[in-house]
Amino acid sequence: GQQLNQSPQSMFIQEGEDVSMNCTSSSIFNTWLWYKQDPGEGPVLLIALYKAGELTSNGRLTAQFGITRKDSFLNISASIPSDVGIYFCAGQFTGRRALTFGSGTRLQVQP
Amino acid sequence: ETGVTQSPTHLIKTRGQQVTLRCSSQSGHNTVSWYQQALGQGPQFIFQYYREEENGRGNFPPRFSGLQFPNYSSELNVNALELDDSALYLCASSPQGAYEQYFGPGTRLTVT
Numbered sequence A: 001g002q003q004l005n006q007s008p009q010s011m012f013i014q015e016g017e018d019v020s021m022n023c024t025s026s027s028i029f030n031t032w033l034w035y036k037q038d039p040g041e042g043p044v045l046l047i048a049l050y051k052a053g054e055l056t057s058n059g060r061l062t063a064q065f066g067i068t069r070k071d072s073f074l075n076i077s078a079s080i081p082s083d084v085g086i087y088f089c090a091g092q093f094t095g096r097r098a099l100t101f102g103s104g105t106r107l108q109v110q111p
Numbered sequence B: 001e002t003g004v005t006q007s008p009t010h011l012i013k014t015r016g017q018q019v020t021l022r023c024s025s026q027s028g029h030n031t032v033s034w035y036q037q038a039l040g041q042g043p044q045f046i047f048q049y050y051r052e053e054e055n056g057r058g059n060f061p062p063r064f065s066g067l068q069f070p071n072y073s074s075e076l077n078v079n080a081l082e083l084d085d086s087a088l089y090l091c092a093s094s095p096q097g098a099y100e101q102y103f104g105p106g107t108r109l110t111v112t
Helices: none
Strands: A004-007 A009-014 A019-027 A033-039 A044-049 A056-058 A060-064 A071-076 A085-092 A105-110 B005-007 B008-014 B018-024 B031-037 B045-048 B053-059 B064-068 B072-076 B087-094 B107-111
Touching: A004 A071, A004 A085, A019 A105, A019 B053, A033 A060, A033 A071, A044 A056, A044 A060, A044 A071, A071 B072, A105 B031, B005 B087, B008 B018, B018 B087, B018 B107, B045 B064, B072 B087
Parallel strands: A009 A105, B008 B107
Antiparallel strands: A004 A019, A019 A071, A033 A044, A033 A085, A056 A060, A060 A071, A085 A105, B005 B018, B018 B072, B031 B045, B031 B087, B045 B053, B064 B072, B087 B107
């Protein structure tokens, strides 16, 4: 089946540092979505990307849709303790509603 | 505006039993998708419902079935439960024509 490779698997950073994570795929996606999941909760949508090369921000979060349409990255600037959680990328093919998820990046922030 | 809600929160079943999980979509959303999330993994697509009909299915056996009702709420039914069915089951809803999916808090199913 389709696979998304998400890296890094985990990160441990100091409060105030910037964070970067990415997803790569062997397939071309029409849409990239980034989610954050806290323990015992469902994923929360952070950013949605629809166009190759698109760069979108949501507060301290910035995500980009790769030119090849096979990758995406998410940056978090000036991290804070509430950024702790698991971040998932998800890709979506044209004409299909199913989301294909990466395996997640676990972020820990040291106050 | 009420988000996606799911019930029950937790459930324990025995191997071979059947289970029904429920989802109420976010107001104004007419499409519902179900995902299975095993511990330490990303969610896996089970199927999607639109206008009360299945509109796409992932790599899950027929013992996973669903329904969507006229008010857009949905049920996921799993027959002949297996130990590997233990997971967090997530429901997500979408507005018509939109690509974004908004998730509920999930139902934690444990099969013993």
